[in-house]
Amino acid sequence: MTPRTPARFADSRHEDRRRTFPALQPLEGEDFASSWWGNAWVEALEDTALDRARLTRGRAYARRGHVDAITVTPGRVMAYVHGTRPRPYRTEIRLRTLTDGDWDDFLATAAARPDHIAALLDKDVPHALASVADLLPTPGDLIPDCSCPDDGYPCKHAAALCYETARLLDEDPFVLFLMRGRGEREILADLSHRNATRSAAERTGAASGTPVPTVPASEALAARPLPSLPPPFAPPAHPGRPPAYPQTPGAPDPLALDLLATEAASRAHTLLTTSTDPLAQLTQWQDAVRLAAAHPGSGLTASTRALYRDLAVATDHTPTDLARAVAAWRQGGLVALAVLEEPWDPPAGPFDRARPALIAADFPHFRPWRNHLSTRSLQLRFGRDGLWYGYESDPDREDWWPRGTPDADPVGALTALLGR
Known part of the structure; x- marks a missing residue:
């Protein structure tokens, strides 16, 4: 028979998994977040948006304080947002919660290093921890819903709620953990238990005086025939996916890192499976055009415009030159680019x-x-x-x-x- 959870603990955990924040004061500065995880939240919103104008209006709503109290529960952020009508709209942002296995990996990694625990207690999130269980949202991970008649994705009210949520995350990363399924007290209690267990195991091992196994140097260095190498592994069916790179002040652009890592993986996979490199004969300019042509939605997002700008500057061209060359590449590849230029x-x-x-x-x-x-x-x-x-x-x-x-x-x- 499975033991029942004590009522007091169940009530405490329920309270820990629901937090309501009063309406934030209108924002006077430029940015909604200064932490790298807060900016990652904003980027996930902006990279998903299909309409830049709605984002602009959402930012204006958030700055003017149109978002009422925000309630955060696992997988959901909810608030009432004031629009042009007298009655506010009920607005939600939903996202996936982590599995128990994901949380076990995250907590085990955090408990293994005292500096990780210290960072969490100081309301900081080490980059290494964020990548363990995909804590940060990626484009498409945030699902907006609003009672307003606007069918935008997201509408301006959902965008305003997302921007205001970034301010909450900036102040307290445990809000992000709550969105992913665990409350602050629950996480800290688990870390405390794991840390105590680890310390007790280390003390027991030190007190037992068990000798460390050794091998004589003469035996280790003695000549002996080496076994045959095992056969090589079969190549994977598809290139691997690169990790998610968060936005960090002073660090390379995460979009550029993701693009280069994806290209490197695809190129390595082709070389491994065919013994040929189809890109080896391309010039720097031709390869830049190929990279830009492979990126969807040319010119529609800030990240794409930044990609075009950086590739154009690196190859001593203008963004217009690159956009024209991309159009030729999509028309017919390297041959079509030659038709454009020669x-x-x-x-x-x-x-x-x-x-x-x-x-x-x-x-x-x-x-x-x-x-x-x-x-x-x-x-x-x-x-x-x-x-x-x-x-x-x-x-x-x-x-x-x-x-x-x-x-x-x-x-x-x-x-x-x-x-x-």
Whole structure:
């Protein structure tokens, strides 16, 4: 028969797993958080958001004190947020709680080092502890819900609640632990028990006087045949995932670290399984374009804009140069990038037959220059691979951007460009 939990302990644990914070004063400074874990919370919100305008309004709501008292329970943050209507909206942020196994790993790691325990008591979170059990939210880990009619993800009220929650986390990281499923008193009691058990075991071992096993030096250094090496492990089916890198003042950008680590893992996996490195022949500029093209949502988030800016500066280009090159890479890879950057004089043949074919298809106004056929706003470029690549520009601007799908038929490439 399983013993029942004493009522007093159960009530105490229930109280420990629910905390309500009074409404915060309007914020006068710039940042909602100064700690690395508070900033990680803000970044998880902003990287998930689909609408930057709603984030801006949410920040304004939070700064002006529109968020009432905040209640935190395992897996949930709730508050009433004042909007444009007289009645406030009930707003929630939900996130995953940790399993008992995750908590056991976290507490065992914390108890193994006195400096970790001291840091937690001082309301600080060592980076090593945060990575043990995925305490920090990642993009997509925060799920907003609000009673308002706005279907934004998140709406401005949920964004305001997230920003105000970052201020709570900044002051007390145990709020983050509570969101993940354990209260402060419960965590500290467990750490105290583990620390006492560890100290008792160390004292018992020291008092027993058990000799440390040794091996004579002559035996250790004696020549002997070595066993055969075991066969190598089979390569994994997929590259491994890199760890999550938190934002830390003065440290490299976590997005850049994640991107480089992911690329390195993928490249190493390809080399391991095929004995070839497909990227070895790329120049620094070509590799920068490839990296930027692999990042989704170009230009939509602050992190993506920062990536484009840093890659452009590192390769002595402008962000616009990089964005144009990314468009070419997504159009057709390295060959399409060469089409963008390297005009050439094609031999007689397919290029010379292109203009009559376009005229026959009622596209008579293309003028030739090297491997280009252009109108005021449309252009076809003939690649060394025998394909035609579409480009567009504002009329008479000569600001050509890759568009459409390459095609061996110039009429087909132009049709794809025009979306017919």
